[in-house]
Amino acid sequence: MRVRFAPSPTGFLHIGGARTALFNWLYARHHGGTFILRIEDTDRSRSTDEYIDAIIEGMKWLGLDWDEGPFRQTDRFDVYRDYVKKLVGEGKAYYCYCSPEELEARRQEALSQGKTPKYDGRCRNLREPVPGRTPAVRFRMPQEGYTVVDDMIKGKVEFENVQLDDLIILRSDGTPTYNLTVVVDDVDMKITHVIRGDDHLNNTPKQMQLYQAFGYPLPRFAHLPMILGADKTRLSKRHGATSVMAYHDMGYLPGALINYLVRLGWSYGDQEVFAQEELVRYFSFENVGKAAAVFNPEKLLWLNQQYIIASAPERLAELVVPFLLRENVISEGQPVDMGWLARAVKTLQERAKTLADLAKSLRYYLVGDVQYDAKAKDKFLNEKSLPLLKDLNAELEALSGFSHQELERVFRAIVEKHGVKLGALAQPVRVAVTGGTESPGIFEVLEVLGKEETMRRIGKAIAAIGENPPGKES
C-alpha cells in the first residue's frame, strides 16, 4: 500500500493541504504502508524553493513524516517526455498548433454564448506541421462511452466521455502538464491509493484515460470533501489564517491542529479528543463523510486549550520561551530557571488557550516591576485593605515555610481576625503581586513567587497606598 501527498510549491502549506497530507499519512500508518512526499513543481513560473522549504517545515511541525522523497517533478522532465513520445508514436496524442491566445479567445467566445468551453479538435487530424509555430501535445480523449470512477468516499461516479476534453499534456515550451505528470509519477512510484481533495474529482476520468493509454492498472481513488470558510466558499486567506505555520506562530500545538483537522470530515462515534496512536488505529475511510466542512476557529481554540491542559508543564515551559521573547517578557540571553518556569506554567495551564496567552500571563511571574491596572488599584489597594496587607506582611515575615497550605492558614487567620471574607484580602494581594484582578489561585501564585518576592511586592503596594491615598469617600 503506497500513498503520496503531492503539493505544488506555489504557496505555504495551508489548512486544506495539511488535511490531505494527514489523511494520506493516517491511511499509510494505519495499514503499515508507505507515505511519499512529492513536490509538483512543473509550473516553473510560480514554484519557488522557499515554498518547498515552507511546506516541508509545515509537515515536520505537524509530525507528518514521510518514507520516500521529497521528489521533485522538475528532476524528471526526461521521463515525462519519453511517455509523451510514446503516446504520440501510438497515435494516442497529437500535436496542436493553436496558440494560447487563440484558445483563450475561443474559450471566451464559448462562455459568452453560454456554451461549454471545449477544445474543438481542429488539430486532431492534422497531417502536416503548421509552419512558424511550436506545437503543444494533446491527448486524444475517447469521445464515446463512459468512464466510471469508483471512489472510496463518493462511491461510483459516472462521466460521459464526450464531456472530456483533449487535454494538453506537453506545453509548447516542452514542459509537461499536471494531468500527465501526476499519472506518470503515480505509475512510476507505484501509488496504490490516490487520496486528494474532491476538487480533483472532475480530473479523475481524464487521468483514468491516461492510465489506460499507458496500459497501467488503476489506483484506488478517495476524494476528500473540501474545507470551507464561514461563508461556505472554499477556504482562502480572506477567511483569516490559512497557513499551517501561522498557527504555530499563534501558539497552537501541532497535536491540536491535527486533532481538529481530522475531525473535519472524519469521526469516530462521539469521541472528540484523540491521541495520535488512536487516530492511526481508528482511521478508516468508512467514517469519512461526503459533505464539505466549515472551518471553525473557535473549536480549534478549545481543542488547543485541551491539549495545553493535558501537556506536561516542563514541555510547555520549553515551548513558551520563544513567545516570552516575542512578548518581551524575557530578553535574549536572559537565564531562566526552567524547573521554576515549569512550576509557574503549571498554575496557568488551564487558563491559557494558546502558548501566546501563556506567555502573556507569565509576565507577572518574570517581571518584578508590577504595573497596577488603574481600576484594580482603585478598588483593592486602598485604606480598607491597608491594615490587612500590613498584617499579612508581618505574618509572612514570621513564616518558616512558604507552601500553599501554610499561606492559606495565614490568610484565613487574618481575615478571621478582621472579620472579613477571604476575598477582602486575596484580591488586594492579587493586585499587589500581579497588577490585575485575574490570576491562578492566590496561594499558588505566592508559592511560585517565593517569600522574598511576595513580601517585596506587598510592601510596594503598601507604600503605594500611603503615597497616593484614594480620594474622597463615596
Next chain:
RNA sequence: GGUCCCAUCGUCUAGUGGCCUAGGACGUGGCCCUCUCAAGGCUAAAACACGGGUUCGACUCCCGUUGGGACCGCCA
C-alpha cells in the same frame, strides 16, 4: 452556461429502516463550585431543506425540487 459533488442544531458531527421523545462536541444563556479568572459539574435554547414515492414502519432507500459547493487553463 456545462459537468460533477453535497444536504441532521449557528458550526463540527453520531445515526447504515424500528433502539430517535434525533445523541455528542464547539459556541451561546442559566445554575453550582469559588479568593479573582479559568477549569470542572449540572442545565437550557438549538437540526433531520422541501415534495413525492418504496415499506407495516423512514433521518436512514429511490425520484424530483430547492439550496450550496467544486471544476471547466499551454495552474496544480
